[in-house]
Amino acid sequence: MIDRGLPDAETIETVLASHEGAWDAGARVLSVQDLSPGLGQAAVLRVSTTAPDGRPSQWIVKIPGWGHQSLLDSRDNQLDRREAHFFGSNIPGLLPRGLATPPDATVVSHNGLTWIVMRDIGTALHQRWTPAAATTTALRTALLYVPGTLHPDLLDTPWLEREGYTAYTHHIPAGHDNLDALAHDPQLKALFTSEQVHALHTCLDAAAKLSSRATELPATLVHGDLTPRNAGLDRYSALVLIDWEHVGVGPVGFDLGTFVSLYRAFGGHGELDELALLEVYGRALSDLADTDLRHPAAQGFATAHLTWGLHLRLGPGLTAVRQGFHSETPEELASHLDDIRSGCLRALSWASAAGVDTAGH
Known part of the structure; x- marks a missing residue:
């Protein structure tokens, strides 16, 4: 390049x-x-x-x-x-x-x-993200299901991304290495408990299983990189989306999962009630599909946390910290470490919903 x-x-x-x-x-x-x-x-x-x-x-x-x-x-x-x-x-x-x-x-x-x-459209993108705005986003994200329903051939478009949740699986080896290195790094050894490290290793190893299960979920058009940096609400409360490089076909719930995963890291204010947001999305999606899709939406949501979210944080995220990319100020480093820890722990809370047993040895 x-x-x-x-x-x-x-x-x-x-x-x-x-x-x-x-x-x-x-x-x-x-x-x-x-x-x-x-x-x-x-x-x-x-x-x-x-x-x-x-x-x-x-x-x-x-x-x-x-x-x-x-x-x-x-x-x-x-x-x-x-x-x-x-x-x-x-x-x-x-x-x-x-x-x-x-x-x-x-x-x-x-x-x-x-x-x-x-x-x-900077005016819409530079809004303050709040839990109320996130709730509106959950409702609007469900609307991505509509084009594929009205135009089924659209989902066969050859250039659409497939299985975006596998986009960063090549970082899994680095994720394992970074987790193993934590115990020997005075700055990072308190990031996770030994039990949490074991559970995170398990989730990284479950990528193939998660991918297989995700392909069985109802499919929808997905933005593929739906985060607070790539979205805004205009004055009519429409969800305006930029950066469509990852637009594709994926499981229902996936886009909401990416948004929630990076909500705080990308400028969101306040704590999100993930279960409540998922319920809002699931009900709106079910109304559009005229069938109950709340359970598969929860599985797709969990998949986003356990693949896309974990692979980014434990791979390039932890690598950047260990290589000193975020050590210009203690505040900057603390912010990145907080996102890695909180994001990974939130992902673990969804492991059972995705069918991953993190307690097994």
């Missing part, structure tokens, strides 16, 4: 001028701000433009596969192309009222790279 310098205002202006889109012909680029996420592999830029008549507008320009590497080390060979496929397809238009994507998303090509240009 090639590291490139970010495109400047002149380059972006040239790209906009050479393609048709909702931006005004002859728009001038006034400023470019780098928003590229620390763990992403795309360049993400906020671009301020002005039309020839002086009207200003704000855009997000995203260039997948720009060249950034991270500890997440994705093995998904579709990752750099899937979001462009999504915005170039009819799927955004099939999302029911209550779900939304950034307006005027347009896919263009420039110098062999794909660019996605869309309206800036």
Whole structure:
């Protein structure tokens, strides 16, 4: 993967001028701000433009596969192309009222790279996440079941991600190694008790079993990376979602599980009642499906915690801590350790729901 310098205002202006889109012909680029996420592999830029008549507008320009590497080390060979496929397809238009994507998303090509240009929806994304907002999110997330119900062939779309809960299974060996190393690290040895370490090893070893069971659950269209950083509620309480690189087909409950798993880590305020949120989601989902899906939703929710959540925390999460990536300040380190501990313990609380026996020896 090639590291490139970010495109400047002149380059972006040239790209906009050479393609048709909702931006005004002859728009001038006034400023470019780098928003590229620390763990992403795309360049993400906020671009301020002005039309020839002086009207200003704000855009997000995203260039997948720009060249950034991270500890997440994705093995998904579709990752750099899937979001462009999504915005170039009819799927955004099939999302029911209550779900939304950034307006005027347009896919263009420039110098062999794909660019996605869309309206800036920062106002919705920068809201304060509260338990009440999380409850609304649970209701809205159930709506992702609708497109696959009305258009069953949609779930056979070849570029959709399959089994996203296995996306980070290649970090399982590192997770085992990191757990084994805790006892010898004065800074980390109190992170988990010996019983909890054993239970976490067991959950890591259960990945194949969890994957097999998840494939038997009712399937739904999933965002695949639904976290507070990738979601917001607009003024009409619609759930607005960005970063569709992992859009795919997965078990019901999975998206809610990823949202809850990283709620506090990604800026959520207050403690979530996971059982209550799952009940809200499960009832809404069952109403949409006209059959009781609360039990499979709980299994899919638990799977998200025990795969996606654990693999990220015990693999690259603990590796980053052990390698000193979060030791700039004691507060920063404490925050990451708290997320690893609390996230893993919350995952363990769902082990039995996913059929994993953490007490066996």
